[in-house]
């Protein structure tokens with residue numbers, strides 16, 4: 619049964635929908651009656667999720683997309699518009715997190731985080747802005763991080779990329795708000811996902827200890843926060859949300 623009725627009939631794009639928070643957001647939107655385009659690089663994963671959403675009675679389209687590529691994002695816009703028409707809800711969720719100490723981390727890791735978390739987000743934003751501004755009411759949700767505010771050893775570049783996301787959200791409200799685009803910035807704390815999977819050694823141990831002491835949200839719990847936020851009446855903007863496990867501070 620639909621919990622957030624305002625989502626019915628919306629047309630959503632969720633980047634990074636192959637796993638974790640993005641997959642949970644896509645499921646939550648579809649369960650509430652939105653058409654959902656799933657964007658990520660792993661075609662098999664998003665196709666599997668789209669099939670599951672459709673089997674559950676929802677509407678979903680898998681569009682294999684690399685947000686670091688202009689051509690790939692342009693092709694995604696074309697595919698989504700052809701299948702679903704104009705998009706009125708974009709969730710910029712795709713991101714990567716690669717901790718590393720400032721003296722030794724490979725520069726390529728920093729480049730990947732900036733290319734994905736910042737430039738990729740901007741590329742998706744630009745590609746869908748004509749859709750978002752076309753009709754006087756739309757939502758743009760950017761998934762930043764508590765790391766935009768808190769500092770952790772080895773997370774300098776990741777935190778900087780998320781601080782950029784938070785700044786972009788703030789600045790965009792002035793530009794897109796008057797055009798009816800509600801810009802919401804979400805800063806999660808620890809959330810269960812695949813983000814941690816590739817982190818090994820001392821960095822992985824640090825994360826495990828932190829999760830054990832601070833707790834962790836389920837991806838579905840964060841997705842519920844996002845679905846609640848974008849289903850408020852159009853003129854109400856919960857513009858900045860820090861969503862943490864109660865035991866994290």
Ligand SMILES: NC(=O)c1ccc[n+]([C@@H]2O[C@H](COP(=O)([O-])OP(=O)(O)OC[C@H]3O[C@@H](n4cnc5c(N)ncnc54)[C@H](OP(=O)(O)O)[C@@H]3O)[C@@H](O)[C@H]2O)c1
Pocket residue numbers: 633634635636637638639640657658659660661663683684685686711712713714715734738761762763764805806807808809810811812813814
């Ligand atoms: N988990 C947390 O504790 C936490 C806390 C704060 C903020 N966040 C943020 O939440 C967002 C989602 O992360 P998550 O925790 O759910 O981790 P995740 O499970 O690793 O999900 C990241 C998603 O981004 C996609 N992605 C990565 N690079 C991409 C690219 N170039 N083009 C298109 N898609 C790409 C991945 O799919 P493919 O590999 O198939 O492309 C994957 O679906 C990220 O922005 C992350 O920084 C997470």
